[in-house]
Amino acid sequence: MSNKVFMKGCEAIAEAAVRAGCRFYAGYPITPQNEIPEYMARRQPQVGGVFVQGESEIASINMVYGAGAGGTRSMTSSSSVGISLKSEGISYCAGAKVPMVYVNMQRGGPGVGTIQAAQQDYFQATKASGNGGFKMIVLAPSTVQEAVDMTYQAFDLAERDRSPVLILGDGVIGTIMEPVVLPEMKSDEEVAAMKAANREWAIVGHSRDEKRGFLDPGYWSTDMQEAHCIELDAMYRSWEENDVQVEELSLDDAELVFVAYGTSARIARSAIELLRADGLKVGMIRPKTLSPFPVKSFDKINYQLCKCILDIEMSIPAQMLFDVRLAVKERCAVDTCLRSGGNLIERDDIIRKAREILNGGAE
Amino acid sequence: MEAVYTRTNTLNGNLLGFCPGCMHGTTFKLIGEVLEELGVDSKASCVLAIGCCGLAQEAVSYDLATAPHGRAAAAATGLKRTNPDTIVFTYQGDGDLASIGLAETIHAANRGENITVIFINNGIYGMTGGQLAPTTLVGMKATTAPGGRDPKQHGYPLHMAEIINQLVAPVYIERVSCNNPANVRKAKNAIRKAFQNQIDGKGYSFVEVMTSCPTNWGLSPEKSLKFLEENMMKEFPLGVIRDNR
Ligand SMILES: Cc1ncc(C[n+]2csc(CCOP(=O)(O)OP(=O)(O)O)c2C)c(N)n1
Ligand code: SF4
Numbered sequence: 001m002s003n004k005v006f007m008k009g010c011e012a013i014a015e016a017a018v019r020a021g022c023r024f025y026a027g028y029p030i031t032p033q034n035e036i037p038e039y040m041a042r043r044q045p046q047v048g049g050v051f052v053q054g055e056s057e058i059a060s061i062n063m064v065y066g067a068g069a070g071g072t073r074s075m076t077s078s079s080s081v082g083i084s085l086k087s088e089g090i091s092y093c094a095g096a097k098v099p100m101v102y103v104n105m106q107r108g109g110p111g112v113g114t115i116q117a118a119q120q121d122y123f124q125a126t127k128a129s130g131n132g133g134f135k136m137i138v139l140a141p142s143t144v145q146e147a148v149d150m151t152y153q154a155f156d157l158a159e160r161d162r163s164p165v166l167i168l169g170d171g172v173i174g175t176i177m178e179p180v181v182l183p184e185m186k187s188d189e190e191v192a193a194m195k196a197a198n199r200e201w202a203i204v205g206h207s208r209d210e211k212r213g214f215l216d217p218g219y220w221s222t223d224m225q226e227a228h229c230i231e232l233d234a235m236y237r238s239w240e241e242n243d244v245q246v247e248e249l250s251l252d253d254a255e256l257v258f259v260a261y262g263t264s265a266r267i268a269r270s271a272i273e274l275l276r277a278d279g280l281k282v283g284m285i286r287p288k289t290l291s292p293f294p295v296k297s298f299d300k301i302n303y304q305l306c307k308c309i310l311d312i313e314m315s316i317p318a319q320m321l322f323d324v325r326l327a328v329k330e331r332c333a334v335d336t337c338l339r340s341g342g343n344l345i346e347r348d349d350i351i352r353k354a355r356e357i358l359n360g361g362a363e
Numbered sequence: 364m365e366a367v368y369t370r371t372n373t374l375n376g377n378l379l380g381f382c383p384g385c386m387h388g389t390t391f392k393l394i395g396e397v398l399e400e401l402g403v404d405s406k407a408s409c410v411l412a413i414g415c416c417g418l419a420q421e422a423v424s425y426d427l428a429t430a431p432h433g434r435a436a437a438a439a440t441g442l443k444r445t446n447p448d449t450i451v452f453t454y455q456g457d458g459d460l461a462s463i464g465l466a467e468t469i470h471a472a473n474r475g476e477n478i479t480v481i482f483i484n485n486g487i488y489g490m491t492g493g494q495l496a497p498t499t500l501v502g503m504k505a506t507t508a509p510g511g512r513d514p515k516q517h518g519y520p521l522h523m524a525e526i527i528n529q530l531v532a533p534v535y536i537e538r539v540s541c542n543n544p545a546n547v548r549k550a551k552n553a554i555r556k557a558f559q560n561q562i563d564g565k566g567y568s569f570v571e572v573m574t575s576c577p578t579n580w581g582l583s584p585e586k587s588l589k590f591l592e593e594n595m596m597k598e599f600p601l602g603v604i605r606d607n608r
Binding site for chain 1: 372403404405406407408410417420424425426427428429430431434437438439440441442443444445446448449450466467470
């Protein structure tokens with residue numbers, strides 16, 4: 001039996017979450033991710049889970065905070081401006097160590113922006129998703145299949161670390177339809193066992209001879225707060241060693257290296273095929289985790305040959321550029337190819353820019 | 364000798380940390396006694412607000428998570444829906460429940476969540492030092508309303524119990540106080556009913572507890588009690604507002 005199905009990104013993510021054992025979802029409508037709550041509204045009751053349409057993004061993330069605090073695999077989703085509203089709740093999850101997964105299908109910004117696909121929330125996703133300097137593992141799928149696989153994995157990571165995990169998509173990933181192989185559905189027994197394993201720290205009511213569940217997003221003691229930050233920092237450092245996910249394409253002989261994620265990376269990949277066919281030596285670093293950022297991949301570039309690193313983003317001003325520069329460490333020039341506002345990067349823009357760099361502008 | 368009055372086992376002996384004359388402590392004691400008497404203290408989880416109530420978080424023995432300011436009812440929704448056997452209650456001040464968390468408060472009530480909401484109305488922001496609350500009385504001074512609450516600028520005190528009474532779903536709404544032994548007994552009965560409703564799966568119960576804040580009212584505990592009785596309880600009359608059986 002071929003278990004390939006044709007699915008829209010948002011729906012595939014929702015189904016992957018359910019298969020990973022997500023049994024609580026709360027969210028508030030916003031384009032381009034409405035198919036996630038709509039799918040969850042149909043699907044959760046079928047598996048004994050709960051769907052709630054929150055009265056706002058704030059209420060939704062806090063419902064997820066409560067459900068996660070009770071040990072249930074929980075998820076919320078939104079797009080850009082709605083994610084801003086969730087930031088306090090995300091910070092509480094990081095502080096109180098409540099695992100949860102959330103999805104941002106990015107659209108244009110700032111403000112209410114546009115409803116079309118953009119990558120305008122990179123800083124928010126990787127640097128400051130809320131107050132307090134916490135970090136998260138940020139997964140950036142570039143195909144529907146990857147969105148499915150990353151969502152499935154995200155719940156394990158969130159639970160392993162008792163920390164929020166972000167799936168950073170965009171309007172294209174959310175709405176495109178592609179064939180996918182869905183992961184195996186966790187059985188009711190497995191889901192119950194995962195929840196039972198969380199009981200130790202969850203707030204579900206403990207008997208007097210057990211240690212109580214106590215989830216504390218703050219401390220009265222500055223020393224305890226500092227100790228908590230130090231503990232979190234150690235976890236963040238371990239991610240840099242163990243949790244980087246990246247795709248590296250033809251770095252050994254590359255004279256030009258693209259850096260792109262998500263939808264931009266899809267378009268960059270199609271440009272590479274054409275450029276390589278023309279004999280131009282172009283490679284790519286595609287971060288699959290934006291946090292932790294694949295810094296070590298940049299050490300694999302042959303800087304004797306490489307003329308330039310091209311940061312490709314659907315964001316103006318460029319944002320990932322700063323992580324790229326830190327990783328390149330001035331070993332070579334860094335340039336950008338950008339679109340914004342909900343406009344997609346065009347393959348021809350990338351090709352033109354690549355030729356400019358490699359041939360001094362000759363088409 | 365037999366002890367006729369003992370501390371509830373739900374208070375672990377750690378310092379509650381409230382100011383002298385504050386009624387947060389009494390309310391926590393009543394909640395603890397009720398949970399024990401109903402035999403559900405080991406099934407209870409508190410979703411605690413941001414405010415002076417945080418001073419109690421190390422002093423209670425039941426499960427507890429602090430929610431973001433105002434969002435306790437939303438967090439309690441997620442918790443109760445996924446753990447229906449857990450006895451879930453929120454404990455929230457007036458700034459938390461009636462100002463920043465008004466939407467979460469109303470919508471959880473309107474959905475008829477099977478939770479118990481304990482609302483501490485002291486007419487002021489305690490934790491942050493005496494700023495204007497949505498329940499501050501007209502003319503009552505606050506650090507951010509130094510001339511007193513002026514309806515032209517600040518509007519009138521919000522009557523949360525009555526506002527929630529406009530909704531169809533809630534099953535039980537009562538306003539109580541802890542100003543004298545008779546009212547403490549009534550408050551305990553109200554809290555008991557609010558938890559019994561949840562145990563019976565009846566739905567949303569709301570108990571508003573009128574309390575004092577001697578520190579930020581700038582009054583001695585005795586004078587605070589008088590102010591509570593003569594002014595606060597006049598604006599916010601005690602009694603059962605709804606009791607659906
Ligand atoms: C988002 C957010 N805004 C503001 C605060 C600061 N803050 C802490 S407690 C509080 C108000 C507390 O007043 P109330 O809810 O009436 O409770 P009380 O302290 O009087 O018991 C405020 C504004 C905060 N912690 N979080
Ligand atoms: S500041 Fe007011 S509410 Fe807070 S503990 Fe003191 S008396 Fe109680």
